[in-house]
Amino acid sequence: xxxxxxxxxxMSVQEAETVTLSCTYDTSESDYYLFWxxxxxxxxxxxxxxxxxxxxQNATENRFSVNFQKAAKSFSLKIxxxxxxxxxxxxxxxREGSQGNLIFGKGTKLSVKP
Amino acid sequence: xxxxxxxxxHLVMGMTNKKSLKCEQHLGHxxxxxxxxxxxxxxxxxxxxxFKEQTENNSVPSRFSPECPNSSHLFLHLHTLxxxxxxxxxxxxxxxxxxxxxxxxxxNGTRLTVT
Numbered sequence: 001x002x003x004x005x006x007x008x009x010x011m012s013v014q015e016a017e018t019v020t021l022s023c024t025y026d027t028s029e030s031d032y033y034l035f036w037x038x039x040x041x042x043x044x045x046x047x048x049x050x051x052x053x054x055x056x057q058n059a060t061e062n063r064f065s066v067n068f069q070k071a072a073k074s075f076s077l078k079i080x081x082x083x084x085x086x087x088x089x090x091x092x093x094x095r096e097g098s099q100g101n102l103i104f105g106k107g108t109k110l111s112v113k114p
Numbered sequence: 115x116x117x118x119x120x121x122x123x124h125l126v127m128g129m130t131n132k133k134s135l136k137c138e139q140h141l142g143h144x145x146x147x148x149x150x151x152x153x154x155x156x157x158x159x160x161x162x163x164x165f166k167e168q169t170e171n172n173s174v175p176s177r178f179s180p181e182c183p184n185s186s187h188l189f190l191h192l193h194t195l196x197x198x199x200x201x202x203x204x205x206x207x208x209x210x211x212x213x214x215x216x217x218x219x220x221x222n223g224t225r226l227t228v229t
Contacts, residue, residue, distance in 0.1 A: 044220055044223070045204065045206070045218075046220075047218075047219075050217055091157070101159050101162065102157075104156045104157040106156050
């Protein structure tokens, strides 16, 4: 069965600095999608970034980028120029192909210090 | 307007009560989901509806009963719950099928406390 592991329960970053959140996953499939979701205190899960496994190029969305290492089954999220509004729980998620359901990690709580 | 609206936002119920959680999506999606989020655990998928048909029941106890009358509305009927059922219940929707499957869009959740 596929699993998603986030080894950092909590992380802290200074405002304007860069932070990297780790995620590893286990799968025997070759076609899958990876996601990072953000859950602020409002509780709504918001999609931050997605990566298709068949694409070698790392996805980027403004200040958010990923380091996708397919062979190592690693999918880390880098947040540049951290802002106070980035403080939230961050969840890494895996989806098999186009029909599978999302499998989530336990999350990393990110704090941003002013 | 989040696109996916859940009500109520908070719910406290006794173990003998019957209540329902409601979810409505305004995104034109054809699939809807219920997830359970407990402290320090990964989100747990409970139910999936695709084109109003239930396609997944992830071994959820029968005290949770989903209902999907159309592709825009999803309910979770609750009865004789246990204290360990206290959690945040998240609804999500997505567009499935075709060449592109959209990511899940989530609501703000219902915080359920069972006393």
